[in-house]
Amino acid sequence: MKGATxxxxxxxxxxxxxxxxxxxxRRLAERLRAGGAEPLLTREPGGSPGAEDIRRLLVEGDPHRxxxxxxxxxxxxxxxxxxxxxxxxxxAQGQTVITDxxxxxxxxxxxxxxxxxxxxxxxxxxxxxxxxxxxxxTLVIDTDxxxxxxxxxxxxxxxxxxxxxxxxxxxxxxxxxxxxxxxAPARVRLIDGDRPEAEVAAEVAALVAAQTARPPPSAPx
Ligand code: ADP
Ligand code: TYD
Numbered sequence: 001m002k003g004a005t006x007x008x009x010x011x012x013x014x015x016x017x018x019x020x021x022x023x024x025x026r027r028l029a030e031r032l033r034a035g036g037a038e039p040l041l042t043r044e045p046g047g048s049p050g051a052e053d054i055r056r057l058l059v060e061g062d063p064h065r066x067x068x069x070x071x072x073x074x075x076x077x078x079x080x081x082x083x084x085x086x087x088x089x090x091x092a093q094g095q096t097v098i099t100d101x102x103x104x105x106x107x108x109x110x111x112x113x114x115x116x117x118x119x120x121x122x123x124x125x126x127x128x129x130x131x132x133x134x135x136x137x138t139l140v141i142d143t144d145x146x147x148x149x150x151x152x153x154x155x156x157x158x159x160x161x162x163x164x165x166x167x168x169x170x171x172x173x174x175x176x177x178x179x180x181x182x183x184a185p186a187r188v189r190l191i192d193g194d195r196p197e198a199e200v201a202a203e204v205a206a207l208v209a210a211q212t213a214r215p216p217p218s219a220p221x
Contacts, residue, residue: 007094009212010087012102015141016173018148020193020200024141025100027201028208032096040090043100044078048085051078068119072110076126079103083133103127104138104188108176134187137211139204140177143193145170
């Protein structure tokens with residue numbers, strides 16, 4: 001999206017379902033608050049009232065409720081609203097924005113893991129047209145799918161449309177996130193999620209501190 005000035009740091013957490021990314025996003029926000037900052041912690045799909053409405057359409061119900069193409073349009077619509085109403089205003093005020101999932105989830109879930117990767121070109125075109133913004137830093141919590149599935153299923157929430165797609169799907173997703181880290185190594189960092197929460201959190205904090213120490217990347221887009 002053009003025209004907005006980004007002054008705050010924009011960090012996304014990514015990973016397969018149950019990888020521990022929400023836990024790490026929350027811990028990072030708590031750590032920054034303890035240091036006197038006022039970060040914004042948000043999530044996708046969702047993060048604004050309109051996008052939360054779209055979230056319900058996406059995460060509840062039959063796993064095959066939407067075609068893959070329709071799903072891409074819904075996730076992108078939710079992201080556009082989240083960006084306009086929540087993320088860009090906070091960044092413009094200089095807040096650090098921490099989001100639990102962003103565009104890499106669409107690249108991997110819709111673009112890489114379904115229909116043999118045929119939809120990645122559509123995902124990329126839509127992103128360029130209506131989103132056009134990347135996080136400054138993306139932390140992929142890279143967790144073994146069997147461990148992650150056990151964590152996720154232990155927590156059943158009624159939002160299991162994606163978890164119900166099975167273990168093979170989770171392996172494809174993990175490969176997709178790893179491929180993104182290889183494609184964009186300066187932005188996307190892999191963090192071993194098969195460790196105690198506090199150890200993962202320490203690595204997250206170190207990467208964010210290193211990013212904060214860099215010169216501001218945030219010229220208007
Ligand atoms: P995600 O957001 O990736 O789906 P969550 O952060 O919600 O994952 O974590 C899923 C479950 O696993 C939660 O019950 C959480 O308390 C637990 N959990 C998170 N990180 C770890 C960890 N490093 N070790 C063990 N359990 C964890
Ligand atoms: P989320 O609430 O993060 O689930 P979890 O905590 O289990 O990881 O996201 C809901 C589901 O939506 C999740 O299975 C991933 C999926 N998703 C996509 O398929 N594409 C997307 O662009 C996004 C943001 C999420």
